[in-house]
Amino acid sequence: MCGICGIINFNNKPVDEISIREMMQKLKHRGPDDDGVFINGRVGLGFVRLSILDLSSAGHQPMKSRDSRYIIVFNGEVYNYIEIRDELRDEFIFISGTDTEVVLYSYIKWGEACLDRFNGMFAFVIYDTMKNSLFLARDRFGVKPMYYFVNNQTLYFASEIKAILPFIQDLKPNLSCVSDYLVTNRTDHNNNTFFDKVQKFPKGSYAYINSSLDFNIKKWYNLKEKLFKETYNDFIEFQEDFYDSIKLRLRSDVDVGVCISGGLDSSSIASTIIHKFNKKDFYSFSAVYNEGDYGDESEFINEYSKQITKMKYCKPNSEIFLENVEDFVYTLTEPVGGLGPFIQYLVMKLVNEHKIKVVLNGQGADEQFAGYDYFYASYFLGLVKKMKFGVLLRELYAYQRYNKNYNYLSHYLLYLFPAEIKKHFILKRNKYVVRNILSDNESNILSQLYSPNNLSDSLYQHFEYKLEHLLKWEDLNSMRFGIESRLPFMDYRIIEKVLSLPETQIIKKGKRKYFLRESMKPILPVKIYNRNHKLGFDNPSAEWFREDKLKLYVLNILNSKTLHERGVFKQDVCVDLYNRHLLRENDYSKEIWKIINLELWFRKFFD
Numbered sequence: 001m002c003g004i005c006g007i008i009n010f011n012n013k014p015v016d017e018i019s020i021r022e023m024m025q026k027l028k029h030r031g032p033d034d035d036g037v038f039i040n041g042r043v044g045l046g047f048v049r050l051s052i053l054d055l056s057s058a059g060h061q062p063m064k065s066r067d068s069r070y071i072i073v074f075n076g077e078v079y080n081y082i083e084i085r086d087e088l089r090d091e092f093i094f095i096s097g098t099d100t101e102v103v104l105y106s107y108i109k110w111g112e113a114c115l116d117r118f119n120g121m122f123a124f125v126i127y128d129t130m131k132n133s134l135f136l137a138r139d140r141f142g143v144k145p146m147y148y149f150v151n152n153q154t155l156y157f158a159s160e161i162k163a164i165l166p167f168i169q170d171l172k173p174n175l176s177c178v179s180d181y182l183v184t185n186r187t188d189h190n191n192n193t194f195f196d197k198v199q200k201f202p203k204g205s206y207a208y209i210n211s212s213l214d215f216n217i218k219k220w221y222n223l224k225e226k227l228f229k230e231t232y233n234d235f236i237e238f239q240e241d242f243y244d245s246i247k248l249r250l251r252s253d254v255d256v257g258v259c260i261s262g263g264l265d266s267s268s269i270a271s272t273i274i275h276k277f278n279k280k281d282f283y284s285f286s287a288v289y290n291e292g293d294y295g296d297e298s299e300f301i302n303e304y305s306k307q308i309t310k311m312k313y314c315k316p317n318s319e320i321f322l323e324n325v326e327d328f329v330y331t332l333t334e335p336v337g338g339l340g341p342f343i344q345y346l347v348m349k350l351v352n353e354h355k356i357k358v359v360l361n362g363q364g365a366d367e368q369f370a371g372y373d374y375f376y377a378s379y380f381l382g383l384v385k386k387m388k389f390g391v392l393l394r395e396l397y398a399y400q401r402y403n404k405n406y407n408y409l410s411h412y413l414l415y416l417f418p419a420e421i422k423k424h425f426i427l428k429r430n431k432y433v434v435r436n437i438l439s440d441n442e443s444n445i446l447s448q449l450y451s452p453n454n455l456s457d458s459l460y461q462h463f464e465y466k467l468e469h470l471l472k473w474e475d476l477n478s479m480r481f482g483i484e485s486r487l488p489f490m491d492y493r494i495i496e497k498v499l500s501l502p503e504t505q506i507i508k509k510g511k512r513k514y515f516l517r518e519s520m521k522p523i524l525p526v527k528i529y530n531r532n533h534k535l536g537f538d539n540p541s542a543e544w545f546r547e548d549k550l551k552l553y554v555l556n557i558l559n560s561k562t563l564h565e566r567g568v569f570k571q572d573v574c575v576d577l578y579n580r581h582l583l584r585e586n587d588y589s590k591e592i593w594k595i596i597n598l599e600l601w602f603r604k605f606f607d
Contacts, residue, residue, distance in 0.1 A: 001484035003027030004073040005046040005158035015044030026163040030479040038062040058096035076122030076144040079248035134209040140221040142203030142468045172196040185337040188469035194334040231500035235519040245491035257283035257356040262297030265362030271523040283310040303525035314350040318544040341473040352481035364489035367462040369513040376408035382454025398510025432573040455503040542589040
């Protein structure tokens with residue numbers, strides 16, 4: 001796990017090493033253990049290393065092939081590198097125990113077809129010195145990031161946007177992304193970023209770059225084409241794949257810990273390690289609050305207190321928020337829709353304090369197994385459209401038994417309305433935003449995430465248009481502290497088969513995640529198996545914003561001259577919104593956070 005960057009000059013001007021070093025410095029937190037530079041005329045590659053596999057100097061990058069023709073910079077992990085290396089041994093001599101070397105020789109052997117063989121998370125660039133061309137590629141679902149910026153004569157790419165920004169002379173915010181964020185709470189639903197001219201290299205794609213600025217990016221992986229060809233016939237088949245996914249992700253030459261939230265996803269990982277791999281002497285990391293506080297999951301996390309020998313906790317509060325918020329905004333680089341990622345940031349900071357370099361996390365399970373309340377809406381809608389009224393009535397009855405709210409109803413009604421009416425209701429919620437900054441993208445977003453025909457549609461839409469922002473936050477939060485976060489649920493074998501399951505195996509008997517829940521039942525603590533309410537990285541931020549410690553900070557931002565002159569928010573409406581929050585007329589903590597986050601982001605990157 002590392003950070004990569006590079007510069008390609010299309011005017012054949014030699015790359016300046018100082019510029020590459022400047023990019024690497026912006027990425028150094030991703031790779032504190034080593035770094036390296038390769039420059040060959042118009043091509044420059046930079047690398048910072050976090051040593052996970054083969055801690056020796058043999059893992060140094062940029063890495064060359066034995067004949068020095070090919071040079072690679074690689075970020076991520078290919079977990080099945082041992083099996084692929086065994087295939088290649090007759091043809092290539094390996095001098096390291098790294099997956100990087102396996103990726104390099106896989107490309108030399110199979111070209112872009114090597115990507116289909118990789119099980120992992122990755123973004124890499126390979127330079128062919130003979131052809132003077134580069135090959136860029138990114139993993140199936142966008143677990144590992146890569147960004148780029150092209151001007152009239154140069155291409156810049158990097159693992160994080162921060163490394164690219166110093167080279168953009170007329171840096172401007174992308175107001176279309178700002179609008180999408182404020183109105184629909186969506187980010188990363190396309191390849192634009194919050195910085196005008198900076199693009200994401202698309203997930204599941206590759207490109208060859210020769211001498212032309214107009215390089216063509218091609219999709220090498222299409223999730224939709226993989227669905228409904230193969231699925232799980234029973235719980236045992238899923239267990240076998242899930243256990244193998246964890247086994248692969250435990251491959252490491254450093255200690256591996258686990259992030260535990262108390263939910264079904266992370267608990268499935270922890271229980272597998274304990275019961276299937278007979279490991280208890282590992283670190284777990286969690287966020288807890290005062291007993292009874294909203295977001296506190298300590299009663300579920302403590303189910304492991306007798307099984308895991310090294311359980312560590314952080315306890316977020318408003319004071320810690322104030323101490324870290326500006327570094328958090330810089331770390332995430334682009335605005336985020338809530339404070340859940342901030343809690344994750346603190347958990348990763350805790351991991352770093354205990355000198356653990358690798359953790360397993362449960363990201364991706366909610367999008368496969370319908371982990372959010374609103375998935376009930378698309379499930380019930382699909383049953384209505386298919387006229388399966390008997391199943392619908394049974395599920396509605398079961399839902400009432402296990403759920404104390406009807407949160408799905410607003411989404412169900414939203415799904416029924418035409419796009420223009422949906423847009424009207426969503427815009428109506430955002431009266432604090434100046435209208436002339438709003439873009440016309442809302443209709444596209446509404447069709448991507450708010451117009452499913454059924455549950456299967458909704459799950460697929462989340463993988464295509466929503467999940468990537470969670471993966472981005474996972475990467476940035478973990479790598480800020482030099483930590484590699486591995487995600488067993490993001491194994492493509494599992495994703496393709498789970499998304500091909502019948503909907504009645506995803507939500508059943510009024511419970512979400514039915515298939516996962518039943519598959520893990522033999523090893524889960526009973527209390528966790530029975531829970532149906534999801535919190536995730538939830539937090540008592542509504543109360544934080546009412547505390548004196550934060551009140552002055554928030555009011556200073558809301559009343560600031562810069563916020564007024566920004567022309568994004570209606571300042572008087574923002575102040576009124578906050579006052580109503582203080583008076584407990586409603587919970588406006590998410591709106592308050594978005595205003596604060598965006599203003600701090602403008603100050604950090606543009607002022």
